[in-house]
Amino acid sequence: MKGSFNMIDCGVGGQGVVMMANIVGEACVRAGLRVISGELHGLSQRNGSVIAHQRIGETAISPLVPYGEADVILSLEPMEALRYLYFLKPGGLVITNTNMIHPPTETQMLAKGEKERYVRYDEVVERIRASGARIVEVDALELAREAGNPQTENVVMVGALAAVPEIPVGKEHMLEAVKDNVPKNALDVNVRAFELGYGSFKPGT
Amino acid sequence: MAKKNRILGGAGEKVLLTGNEAIARGCLEAGVVVATAYPGTPATTILEKLGDVATELGFHAEFSVNEAVAFEVSAGAAMSGVRSLMATKMLGVNLIADPLTVISVTGVRGGLVIITADDPQQFSSQNAEDTRFFGMLAKVPVLEPVDGQEAKDMTRYAFELSEELELPVFLRITPRICHSSFPIELGEIHPPKRNGKFLRDPKRFVMISTFSRPRQKILNEKIAKAGIIADTNPWNRTFNFQNGRAVDDNKAYNTFGIIASGMTFPYVEEVLEVTKVNARVLKLATTYPLPQNLVTEFLREMDQVLIVEENDGVTELLTRALAQRKRLNVRIMGKDEGLIPMSGELNPDLVGDALEKLFGVQFREELTEPYIKAEKELVSQRVPALCSGCPHRASYYSIKEALRRKGMGGSIMGDRGCYNQGAYAPLEGIDSCICMGASIAMASGISHSGTNEPVLSVIGDGTFFHSGIPSLLNAVHNRSNIVSLIFDNSITAMTGHQVNPGTGVNLMGVHTGNANLKKIVEACGVERVQVINAFDTKRLIDAVMEEIDQPGPSVIISRSPCALVVERNVRQRKLKMYRAEVDLDKCIGCKVCMKKIGCPAFGWGDDPKPHLEILPHCNGCGLCVEMCPFGAISVPEKREGALGISVKPREVRE
Numbered sequence: 001m002k003g004s005f006n007m008i009d010c011g012v013g014g015q016g017v018v019m020m021a022n023i024v025g026e027a028c029v030r031a032g033l034r035v036i037s038g039e040l041h042g043l044s045q046r047n048g049s050v051i052a053h054q055r056i057g058e059t060a061i062s063p064l065v066p067y068g069e070a071d072v073i074l075s076l077e078p079m080e081a082l083r084y085l086y087f088l089k090p091g092g093l094v095i096t097n098t099n100m101i102h103p104p105t106e107t108q109m110l111a112k113g114e115k116e117r118y119v120r121y122d123e124v125v126e127r128i129r130a131s132g133a134r135i136v137e138v139d140a141l142e143l144a145r146e147a148g149n150p151q152t153e154n155v156v157m158v159g160a161l162a163a164v165p166e167i168p169v170g171k172e173h174m175l176e177a178v179k180d181n182v183p184k185n186a187l188d189v190n191v192r193a194f195e196l197g198y199g200s201f202k203p204g205t
Numbered sequence: 206m207a208k209k210n211r212i213l214g215g216a217g218e219k220v221l222l223t224g225n226e227a228i229a230r231g232c233l234e235a236g237v238v239v240a241t242a243y244p245g246t247p248a249t250t251i252l253e254k255l256g257d258v259a260t261e262l263g264f265h266a267e268f269s270v271n272e273a274v275a276f277e278v279s280a281g282a283a284m285s286g287v288r289s290l291m292a293t294k295m296l297g298v299n300l301i302a303d304p305l306t307v308i309s310v311t312g313v314r315g316g317l318v319i320i321t322a323d324d325p326q327q328f329s330s331q332n333a334e335d336t337r338f339f340g341m342l343a344k345v346p347v348l349e350p351v352d353g354q355e356a357k358d359m360t361r362y363a364f365e366l367s368e369e370l371e372l373p374v375f376l377r378i379t380p381r382i383c384h385s386s387f388p389i390e391l392g393e394i395h396p397p398k399r400n401g402k403f404l405r406d407p408k409r410f411v412m413i414s415t416f417s418r419p420r421q422k423i424l425n426e427k428i429a430k431a432g433i434i435a436d437t438n439p440w441n442r443t444f445n446f447q448n449g450r451a452v453d454d455n456k457a458y459n460t461f462g463i464i465a466s467g468m469t470f471p472y473v474e475e476v477l478e479v480t481k482v483n484a485r486v487l488k489l490a491t492t493y494p495l496p497q498n499l500v501t502e503f504l505r506e507m508d509q510v511l512i513v514e515e516n517d518g519v520t521e522l523l524t525r526a527l528a529q530r531k532r533l534n535v536r537i538m539g540k541d542e543g544l545i546p547m548s549g550e551l552n553p554d555l556v557g558d559a560l561e562k563l564f565g566v567q568f569r570e571e572l573t574e575p576y577i578k579a580e581k582e583l584v585s586q587r588v589p590a591l592c593s594g595c596p597h598r599a600s601y602y603s604i605k606e607a608l609r610r611k612g613m614g615g616s617i618m619g620d621r622g623c624y625n626q627g628a629y630a631p632l633e634g635i636d637s638c639i640c641m642g643a644s645i646a647m648a649s650g651i652s653h654s655g656t657n658e659p660v661l662s663v664i665g666d667g668t669f670f671h672s673g674i675p676s677l678l679n680a681v682h683n684r685s686n687i688v689s690l691i692f693d694n695s696i697t698a699m700t701g702h703q704v705n706p707g708t709g710v711n712l713m714g715v716h717t718g719n720a721n722l723k724k725i726v727e728a729c730g731v732e733r734v735q736v737i738n739a740f741d742t743k744r745l746i747d748a749v750m751e752e753i754d755q756p757g758p759s760v761i762i763s764r765s766p767c768a769l770v771v772e773r774n775v776r777q778r779k780l781k782m783y784r785a786e787v788d789l790d791k792c793i794g795c796k797v798c799m800k801k802i803g804c805p806a807f808g809w810g811d812d813p814k815p816h817l818e819i820l821p822h823c824n825g826c827g828l829c830v831e832m833c834p835f836g837a838i839s840v841p842e843k844r845e846g847a848l849g850i851s852v853k854p855r856e857v858r859e
Contacts (some may be wrong), residue, residue: 029221035386041385062468063471066557066569107808
């Protein structure tokens with residue numbers, strides 16, 4: 001475990017969590033790093049919670065990150081970052097999209113009157129911060145739109161990840177892996193998304 | 206995605222592959238000639254990957270109608286002397302038990318490997334059964350890899366072992382192997398030798414009792430031989446962990462031992478590294494039959510041994526029996542003593558808990574309060590739901606509405622597929638979910654029980670082909686008073702849109718014609734059968750109400766393409782996706798729509814007043830338009846034509 005860099009990728013089914021993990025995994029291979037990724041398919045259809053574990057480095061043994069051992073949580077949705085926060089090391093880094101996707105169960109609770117209102121973004125972020133985590137907020141939806149396709153949120157997030165100083169993979173390897181994983185006819189839009197994500201990174205607070 | 210197929214890399218290359226891809230690659234390296242499966246998470250992608258390359262490499266790959274058929278197809282090929290594979294999730298092994306327990310008696314000529322994916326955490330399964338018991342039942346060896354590299358290499362080896370023993374061989378995996386990616390060094394791909402020939406040998410293959418009886422002895426000899434071969438299996442290995450590190454020194458100076466297999470081995474490694482507990486570890490690759498000499502020698506040097514395994518305590522059971530037979534004085538611990546959980550998948554933390562109980566060492570800090578509390582208070586569950594625009598939602602709404610209007614109560618027996626998600630509120634559309642094909646027969650049973658209430662059943666097209674047809678024949682033959690609905694989206698959607706006989710194209714990409722669902726139902730002798738568009742709720746409600754009053758079995762085929770297929774086709778054909786819109790002047794925030802159908806595209810807005818909000822993933826199916834008592838919801842334009850039934854799952858090759 002010592003010496004391996006641990007990551008949790010998460011989000012909501014349909015957002016491209018698995019592709020995000022694949023990009024990071026392949027970037028590691030390009031960088032000559034040993035990597036083991038653990039994904040969960042099956043019920044990762046739309047609306048489900050999706051998580052992938054990634055362990056980078058020669059000492060990476062099992063694909064599961066133990067509780068409290070993740071260096072980074074990379075989340076396409078804020079509530080999902082909070083859901084998996086127990087994987088984060090004390091003082092670890094959370095990189096989260098600011099765009100909330102409310103679970104249908106929460107909407108159902110509103111319908112039944114079991115809840116007054118939706119959970120707010122600032123409440124979620126406040127909880128993440130209260131745990132002692134550092135947090136980087138990325139408005140991935142806005143940046144994806146700016147790049148030309150709102151579906152590139154996941155590549156925006158990969159861009160933001162690439163800018164994190166402690167990540168063992170360089171920007172070039174990450175970008176090459178992006179190019180290798182996206183449809184050929186959407187290459188430009190994804191490269192723009194990556195660069196916008198990269199540029200948006202501000203060290204966590 | 207125009208990516209190079211990852212399983213086709215050159216020998217010596219090191220690539221990142223999932224466990225399922227690694228197994229597919231292992232089949233190519235073994236020169237597999239026939240590969241079969243019925244889709245089932247987490248094993249589905251093995252055959253998808255093989256299907257991608259089958260035509261190019263010249264072997265046969267198929268998604269069969271069900272697991273028993275898949276296994277029999279593979280067994281037939283293996284009896285003809287060629288290597289063949291069958292891949293399934295563990296529940297499919299229940300179906301193959303019938304042929305398997307006889308084919309182990311006849312044995313095979315070409316290698317026959319069964320990949321079985323157990324699901325201890327029940328990520329996508331109705332139970333958590335342990336398929337190693339089927340190995341014991343049929344006297345078929347079971348191998349278990351600990352990572353992707355072993356999964357690939359052991360697949361290749363399993364074919365060799367199967368040929369050496371002339372027995373089928375199980376390779377048992379779990380979701381953490383199937384869906385994890387590992388760096389894997391590739392071997393040589395061997396071209397398939399498609400030179401099968403079935404040689405007549407009635408005393409071996411005609412298993413009437415007079416011929417079968419003498420073969421029991423042969424089977425017993427084979428499985429005993431498997432145990433001897435297991436003693437020298439190179440993947441069975443022992444390690445000494447001293448001070449958190451594995452050392453090569455093979456002297457048994459540790460008196461605490463651990464036996465671990467499959468994914469639990471890396472968990473054990475990790476925990477020993479951190480806690481620095483000294484232990485001798487046996488990594489067990491052959492979980493049935495046990496390598497007797499190896500395990501005996503291992504136990505002989507130990508005072509106590511912890512057995513770490515997922516699902517049931519099978520290794521624990523076999524090890525205890527062996528220790529008793531060899532009169533070894535060693536304490537064997539595991540699930541029986543409550544150190545290893547009886548159910549659910551393991552992880553490093555749970556293995557750490559066991560060592561903490563034994564030695565008081567700590568694997569990790571206790572989770573602190575803010576973490577646990579934060580999750581419970583703010584984070585709602587995301588349960589899998591029927592997608593927005595899913596035709597099953599419309600069908601369930603109609604069925605329930607018909608029952609409500611009838612006012613006679615009633616029960617709806619469900620089956621296995623996407624439509625299981627209709628069990629959740631507010632639809633609550635099914636009253637049972639047992640196994641593939643159970644719906645129609647169980648409804649029949651209820652109808653014969655003396656109930657006065659209507660009895661309905663719901664089954665998808667893929668599941669109907671899989672195992673619904675005999676139940677329907679039975680319902681006709683024995684005159685069950687039921688209404689059977691077949692939800693027909695012409696594809697096996699639950700596992701990710703695999704082909705079935707109704708799709709019209711097979712896994713190899715060849716057009717083989719669509720099985721005609723209506724004609725099959727008619728041919729079963731059902732007199733009352735109708736096909737209705739799933740979104741035509743008025744007709745569907747009327748039909749269900751009408752059929753409830755009719756004696757005998759009747760069938761309603763509720764047909765509409767899968768919402769995800771529709772969306773894909775809309776995108777590919779660059780058509781406009783119309784979405785539902787809410788008229789804020791008319792919406793009073795009554796939430797009737799939410800309470801009736803609860804579409805995941807429903808959101809809630811507060812500005813300027815509480816109202817329904819339509820989220821971006823709405824695909825304009827229009828079901829909600831009918832739900833609103835105030836006419837506040839509309840869809841600007843209906844989509845033209847049926848955008849799904851003609852789906853081509855793979856590039857068509859003739």
